[in-house]
Amino acid sequence: MKALVVGGDGFLGSYFVEQALNLGHDVTVFDRFPYDRANNLEHVRNKVRFFPGEFANRVEVVNALEEQDIVYHFISATNPATSWENPSIEIEENLKYSIQLFELAVQNGVKKLVFVSSGGTVYGPQNGIITEEVLPKPFSPYGICKLSIEHFLNYFHERHHIAADIYRVGNAYGPRQPMQAPQGVIAVWMGKVLRGEALTVYGDSDTYRDYIYAEDIAYLMTHSLSDLKKSDVYNLGTGRGVSILELLNIFLSVINEPIQYQIFPRRGLDNSSVILDSSKLTTFFPEFTFQQLEDKIPETWAYVRQHHIGNDGKDTGI
């Protein structure tokens, strides 16, 4: 199957590209590739087609869409914090160009669209474990526009009969996550340790998150490759709620160095609790079990440290 992965050189996208290659698919990656270099996919350069371009650029997107069967949309130009002060950013940077991508995909005969939505923000305040049937109450511009993009996929499905899968992903973490971003607390903390800064901890023992390893996300998202006609929306989290203080304890025990940290109240833009029931999706993978924080934070830390020291002396921007 010919799959285009838009944003495929990013954190989550790159893990998905690897999974799709493992399954023998014909993968094209649309991403920026500055200086003709991949951030995360240099090691598979010979197995995929790199398509450098800007998500906003219609012509570049159209070129990449040619003859594709399925398009995975991993691009997010923002994060929950950036648009909290200026909500229009979500509309201008994410919503409009996502619709443009879907329109161009329809025009180019693509059979299926796959969108990476946000389990952490589309539901808004909820109690307990969240299924896909819960009434979403998003309140951050980030989550509002993610949900709006999901609904536009309903439109393209009804109007143009293109299939669409949606994955509402929990709190992703893993080796390739950017440490400079305001999103992804585990990576952000690792960055701070490397720079000798104090950790910032927002929230308390009532602030639950569902941390999911990037490789697990990528593996489960291969489900969409199995049937080009089926459309559905899936939660993508482990179902295990971990409080921010529990996470801190796991983190501190892994790092095993003296580390300063400061605890602040939960930010207004964050939900108190996000725990996702993903059984609708995992039913298709009877052998699958989620990888655990206690195993994967050490692995992530080992990767990050090695990457920071840098075999090639390259400045990693930390």
Added chain:
Amino acid sequence: MKALVVGGDGFLGSYFVEQALNLGHDVTVFDRFPYDRANNLEHVRNKVRFFPGEFANRVEVVNALEEQDIVYHFISATNPATSWENPSIEIEENLKYSIQLFELAVQNGVKKLVFVSSGGTVYGPQNGIITEEVLPKPFSPYGICKLSIEHFLNYFHERHHIAADIYRVGNAYGPRQPMQAPQGVIAVWMGKVLRGEALTVYGDSDTYRDYIYAEDIAYLMTHSLSDLKKSDVYNLGTGRGVSILELLNIFLSVINEPIQYQIFPRRGLDNSSVILDSSKLTTFFPEFTFQQLEDKIPETWAYVRQHHIGNDGKDTGI
């Protein structure tokens, strides 16, 4: 209380302005007022402040917002049919300027926002009578952006602590409804009768709608004036489902003239069934009963005929 009614000279807005005046509120109307003339509010010109302006124009909107306690947002630059072919219209014409209005309202100290949403499109395909707790599945760009605007009100509420009420209105009808629009089947049919054209009927005996008289909508929307601190979302329909063929029968018996009509299949952009449970709202009005189609289509037809003949000979555009 000082209330600004944005789009207050339109069909639904004008009925609301009358209700707010009846209750003794200090009403300002922001609308286009071409040639300094109101479409629907000339008869109350001495009781309200007219504020001519374009919804898209920040400066004009800001001027109207000064010292207002509550803002009712009745503007819709589109209808479900216009954006079915070009979904970006919703974002450019409705979503962006609605957010702009809310931002400016926050900056100008407004205490409460009230938004006219669409019970007919935000829910998408559903069976039976719909409460506010039903999971919305919008698929028309019109409904998608209405729901997105609702969610942005959550944002402004969380971020800036401004109160917000949302009314998801059923199929409105009544004397002042434009007959040229592609929306509002009763008015559209009346326009066709006046022009001697055949009626177009989309749908069948399974196509149910919840027709609600404009005056009832306006009356129930005064609820938001009772408490500037409360926020909620309310359905606003009668709870009576009427099939399009039933509606045709009622209509034909009222008009009482030989009328041609053509029946077509339901359009792709239309839901099969919309019947709204409004008990959450009507609880606040224990004496209230909905006016019925059988009484109000004749009244609407009488108004429309008189208006068409025109006491002042003015071209009504039909």
